[in-house]
Amino acid sequence: MSKRENVTADILKQTIAILKTEGSSGVTMRQVAGKTGITLSNLQYYYADRTKLFQATAAFFFNECEKTILNELSAIDTRDGESAKEFIRKLLDMLIVDGGNDDNHGIFREIWALMLRDAELAETVHRFYKNYSNWLVQLISGFTSQPEKIISLLIPYAEGYAVIGADLTLKRQEIIEMLLEIIWQMKVKT
Template sequence: MGKREQTIDTILQTTMKLLASEGLGKLSMRRVANESSVSLSNLQYYFKDIEALLIAVVANYFEWCAQEVQDNISNSQDARFETFLRNILTDHLVVGGKTDRCIMFREIWALSSRSTAIDTAVNQYYNAYCKQVVSTLANYSAQPAVVAALLLPYVEGYSIMGNSLTLDKKQVMDSLIAVIVGLG
């Protein structure tokens, strides 16, 4: 990774850390510059304003999510669909939303409600992420789009409200896997 890419990565990671810990209310270009150890003018060279920075954070977040799915496949020793689903759900069904992924998920969707440009970016990157997940699932299922349409919203919603369900995580996983495998 070159110096430019390293600086951009530092800025994006710092922005995500600030969003996750303090939310949008305390986020400013000056604060991101200070926390990233870059000058404000250098930050503005890479991102003209806070909206451009937040759109880059959205892109980075969905790239991170897609990479996690790919890593899960790469680390799987078992090629069976049921095992793949169990591994994905074990990693991604998180109660209470205290992981970096869950916190950023909530922040990104909150940001999308405040800005048309960010909402457009969220939809664009989420759509690309969904297509990548469908492509990955095609290796396991004859109906990858259906599986993705069931899994993605459920995993996201579970991170927010999973602790309110009457089933424990294992029961939820077993039920989801049964439904998805039953699709054929």
């Protein structure tokens, strides 16, 4: 990586760390600069204001989430039925999480809250979800003829579960198995 790429990655990682511990209200340009070990003016060279910083942070964070999913799922061969089912089970296990006990979903909640007051950030988040949906459709299209339906069910459910999942009557694993059964009934290809 170039020096610029290293600096921007460090800035974004430090912003995420602050978001995790202090929430969006705790993120100031000065604090990010201090945690990164650069001057405020240097930070502003990379990101002119908090909106630009949060847009880049959201894009970076979402990209890291996609890399994690791909890395976790790369070992599963989807050419046979049982492996494909295991692939979906693993995907569900990664997406259906209790947001109250998961730092990464805390970041999602902070970004969602910020986007309610920031149209530019909202555009970034909406663009992410559109790309994320398309990416997941492609990811599962090798073994189902209805990937759009599955992903249209899965993403809103996973996002909502992150917020209220701990309050539901079924346990997380029961929900994963229920969703797996629903998705598997939609499966057509092997």
